[in-house]
């Protein structure tokens with residue numbers, strides 16, 4: 001029997017909610033204003049970010065800060081800025097956990 005070895009992640013996106021102020025036809029997650037306000041819980045986000053921090057600590061040198069879709073961590077949705085208090089708290093959590101190359105994917109409404 002062969003074993004599939006899944007490599008550690010070198011980048012990731014944390015989806016805060018499927019809720020969005022827009023409803024683009026091309027949206028790969030079918031996000032829209034009609035979704036329930038089912039924001040990720042702070043506990044679940046903390047668990048994910050803690051695991052990503054451990055994985056990233058082996059992939060990035062200290063102080064790495066380049067930004068790119070295949071680098072570091074991005075916060076996404078849906079539209080993350082619809083819940084600014086949650087987004088701000090999770091950005092601070094990512095900073096505390098020293099997650100590199102953090103940015104927010106937004107439609108800039």
Ligand code: SF4
Pocket residue numbers: 020021022023024026027028029030031032077078079107
């Ligand atoms: S998440 Fe982005 S692509 Fe999807 S509906 Fe919102 S703005 Fe459009």
